[in-house]
Amino acid sequence: MDRRAVTRALAGTAISGAALLDPLEGWLRPAAVAPASHRRGRLGVRETEELESTARAFRAWDHRFGGGLRRKAVLGQLSEIAAHLDEHQAPQVERRLYEVMAQLAGTAATMAWDSGLQRRAQDYYLLALRASHAGGDKIFGANVLAGMARQMLYRDKPQDALELVRLAQEGARDVAGPRVRAMLHTREAWALSAMGRTAAFQRATAQATESLAAASPGEEPHWIA
Template identity: 45%
Template sequence: MDGNRESAEKRPNDHLGSWFLRSGWSKGELARQVNRRARQLGAHHISTDTSRVRRWLDGEQPREPIPRILSELLSERFGCVVSVEDLGLRMHHQAPSVSGVDLPWTGPQTVSLINEFSRSDLMLARRGFLGTSLTLAAGPALVEPMQRWLVPNPGGTAGTGQAEVIRVDRARSVRLSGPELDMLESTTRMFRKWDAQCGGGLRRKAVVGQLHEVTDLLQESQPSRISRRLFRAAAELAELAGWMSYDIGLQPTAQKYFVLALHAAREAGDRPLGAYVLSSMSRQMIHLGRSEDALELIHLAQYGGRESATARTQAMLHSLEARAYANMGQPNKCHRAVRTAEETFADCTPGDGDPDWIRFFSEAELHAENAHSYRDLAYVAGRSPTYAHLAQPHMLQAVELFGREVSQNPTSHQRSYALNLIGMATVHLLQRDPEQCTVLATRALDVAQKVRSERVNNRLRKTVDRAVRQYGHLTEVASLAENLHRLLPDSSDVTPAAV
């Protein structure tokens, strides 16, 4: 009787088995990857072997943090969100403040959550550690809470938290001077420049530390004009921390920072900045294979910034809209969004009041985004030579413009240059030109060694893997693969990005 009850309760986990089978891993390889990730997370007590993996497949429910580790590993393997529930596993309940994105839209709680999260990130300074207490949100669980950033606050354009600060401020003196705030904002601009130069892996902790300091200032009483600028600084720093986390493969951590940045932008009453944060979230969703979610977020950003965003910001949003449509396999809407992005960008002028966070969107970036849209469309359409042909002139322009900038200033836009060299290599691969693909991928490999960006490394690995599968018999392709393995080792430890 007891044996019957046990067999009824523990049945083979078909969901986990299906994902495992498609991964191509052996039980031993999965066990090794789980142990390796657990060590990265500081969970040194975990020691998995093939027999334990077999028991999971037979229906045993592993304890935390194993379900989250399996979710992360398989999400990385397939380039899309594979939730704990998708694996047929039970997830330990986490408080919304720790694991969710549906957070209270109030000033004091926004400050408290950013302060708590940045402190945890600084204290638990190991790659992916926060992943044990975070899950990636997608679909309605992500999009619906984000829609609330446009709901008017009771008491003005800024958040309710700002209204509370104003009331307390009547009894206290100003804490920060204008020059001190100017210095804080210039530091944020410097961090943004460092990210463009070096990738997200070098200065991320400095950005998180600065963000934590800003939330300490927000916990003190400030006049409304000061608190508004502090919330704006917090939003920019949180977005940048999220972007850097995304760049090095910490996807749940990146999403959490983006969500907190959107909350801070709302408290600052800065809708264009909020639209920019949503664009970063959209890029992440495209990366994770969630193009429908990406489109929802972009449309939300466009709606929120339609009256106050500059032409440059709007052009950037249209280019991302095209990228989402491309990945959804909708060529007509992709074409239309590309044309709108180009027409809107033509209205940009140097003195149109662009904030620093959007100045990166240059002519080179416009060509890069449109090129990647057509390149993505080519893959979605089954390696279509027509869309690869449309991608080529845009990608060539992006490579030439970024290459010119790098030649004039070797520390500028190295990551963007590398990404577009890789993009051009994939276009040549689509056009069945492995020789030029190898030449460009080799140039990208040289640049990749100068930046700390897993996004660059993984796109390069994926492109070379495709070249090997198609043309591995060619000497130059085999040599490139060997150099890549030697110069960028441990590819199993990093997150594959969308090409």
């Protein structure tokens, strides 16, 4: 069996439909302010930058090796970030920690998916989306929703995939650069193709081409390259 067939065979436990989509509507609203912890954090900008570098390295691991044992290292780092967020950090540090948490959770999601753990992957995607929301990172949140849409496509649920992409497009409309917009239009086109909507598919692919043509190097987050 190829990877797509294996994914579909192991996908029975992931939620879909209204149970998945309705709670995600909250992503379009501002994040609530959590009460500050009484424990003062000691992280500075330098330590935060090191954690960001680690998150990038784990993402590169995922692209090169997939899931398996390396997922445990990602989860260990994710647990450490959560512990730092339980402390009262400076606002700038806290925001960047949420961004790191979102990226680590996104990496954990794809690693779990590669290991055939569909519901676990979905849980990590949801954590990544919540962390993006808390950190005010709408662009990475849109990327997470695009990943969730891809998962729904592999589960033969193109309508759910299309709803997720539209939610991503709406939430990131004012901040997404041309490469991110092109990626979202491409995911939209995948869903429309799976639904047999030829004219809409052609429109979406044309929009993706147009957006990508407007992209310039170095203008967008490293993960969209």
